[in-house]
Amino acid sequence: MDSGHLGFKEDFSKTFGKSLKQSVFLHEHANFKVGGQADYFFAASSLPDLVQAVRLARQHSIPYYIIGGGYNLLFDDDGFRGLIIKNCVQGINKTGVAKIEAYSGTPIRELVEFCIANTLQGFEFLAGIPGTIGGAVFGNAGAFDRDIGSFLTEALILDKRGEQVWVDRDYFAFDYRQSRLRTNRNLLLKATFLLQKGVQQDIEDKITENLAKREKKHPPREVACAGSYFKNPVLPDGKRVAAAYFLDQVGAKSLGIGGAAVFSDHANFIINKQEATTKDILCLALELKNRVKQKFGIELEEEVIYLPAELSKP
Ligand SMILES: Cc1cc2nc3c(=O)[nH]c(=O)nc-3n(C[C@H](O)[C@H](O)[C@H](O)COP(=O)(O)OP(=O)(O)OC[C@H]3O[C@@H](n4cnc5c(N)ncnc54)[C@H](O)[C@@H]3O)c2cc1C
Known part of the structure; x- marks a missing residue:
């Protein structure tokens, strides 16, 4: 922080009628429960x-x-030099027989409840995935061979010039845990999804079944983590294989560094076991990557997003 930001802070106070929060601990905003202070923090609850x-x-x-929701994020021990904007813009509307429009800060849980x-029918696979629609579209969240991108028809984004633009599904170039938002850093404001009319009991049964499957292999809700740490790699024959399959064979489940450890029931979950630092988690992830590379020649790629303290200026 420096005095050069005075104009920014003043403009912020004038615009929003309250002063900007400063020196906010990011570990309170990430499920991994790690991260130092952000210079500035703002929770936005309306689109404007x-x-x-x-x-x-x-x-x-x-x-x-x-x-x-901070469920897929790893903040830096040094926090963030700049402004963290928490997207709390929520709301879902039905816009057709099986079409809905939702603001990007809507929790996935509410989206699933709205569908019930x-x-x-269609979003049963999302049940149990924590976070918001914005985070889910950014990483094309999915489970049980389905992903959110397949249901998106149009979306309102905020582009780099600060313009709001409607785009269609093609714009996102969705792939496994991948969308164009990952590379262009445009923001998702709203999205429209096309589902199918279903039968309430069938939808609820499918959700119960999916939640039971998740419960068997995922850490309990209170465990600090960010979901699967690595993406499932593609082999030369084109098959996608669970990262946990390789991690299991390099002894991952017995590994830990500082307060970070690999979850005992699933080798692709790094957990904050006891007051871990981001450095502990990054070092453990590197050790896992090195072991898999050495034994199988496979380069694991992170699914969890690490946000360094310093980003280039916009
Ligand atoms: C226990 C557990 C289980 C999980 N299981 C799954 C699973 O089965 N499948 C799966 O896919 N994921 C899973 N995850 C990961 C996580 O839940 C998803 O990635 C979720 O979509 C993250 O949403 P979020 O709002 O928390 O995003 P955040 O973690 O807050 O952000 C993630 C990224 O999205 C970007 N982002 C957020 N909002 C927007 C926006 N409006 N516009 C543009 N970019 C945005 C952020 O800048 C950041 O880069 C799991 C996580 C946990 C902790």
């Missing part, structure tokens, strides 16, 4: 506030980063 916060950061050349209440 979200857009305006980004505009102000850009105008004043303050690095900024949007977060949803409106007997809409």
Whole structure:
């Protein structure tokens, strides 16, 4: 933080009628429960506030980063030099027989509940995945061979110039845990999804079945982690194989560094066992990658997103 940010802080207070939060601990905003202080922090609860916060950061050349629920994020021990914008813009509407439109800060849990209440079939695989729609579209969240991108029809994004633009599914170039948002850092504001009319009991049964499957292999809710740490790699024959298959064979489950450890029931979950630092987690992840590379010649790629303390200015 320096006095050069005075104009930014003043503009922020004028625009929002309250002062900007400063020196906010990020471990409180990430399920991994690690991360130092962010210089500035703003929770946006309306679309105009979200857009305006980004505009102000850009105008004043303050690095900024949007977060949803913080379920797939690893913040830096040194926090973040700039503005963290937490997207709390929520709401879902039915816009057709089986079409819905939702703001990107809506929790996935509410999306699933909305589908049950409106007997809409398709999103049963999302039950139990924590986070917001924005984070889910960013990483094309999925389970049981389905992903959210396949249901998206249109979306409103905020592009690099600060313009709001409607785009279609092709824009996102969805792939396994991948969308264009990962590379262009545009923001998802709203998305429209096309589902199918279903039968309430069938939808609920499928969700119960999926949740039971998840419970068997995932850490309990109170465990600090960010989901699967690595993406499942593709082999030369084109087959995608669970990263845990390789991690199991390099002794992952017995490994730990500092307060970080591999979850005892699933080798692809790194957990914050006891007051881990980000450094502990990164070192453990590197050790796992090295072992898999050495034994199988496979380069594991992180699914969890590490946010370094310093980002380039917008
Ligand atoms: C126990 C557990 C189980 C999990 N299981 C699964 C699973 O089965 N399948 C799966 O796919 N994932 C899983 N995850 C990972 C996580 O739940 C998903 O990635 C989820 O979509 C993250 O949403 P979020 O709002 O928390 O995103 P965050 O962690 O807050 O952010 C993740 C990324 O998305 C970006 N982002 C967030 N909102 C927006 C936006 N509006 N516009 C543009 N970019 C945005 C952020 O900048 C960041 O880079 C699991 C995580 C946990 C902890």
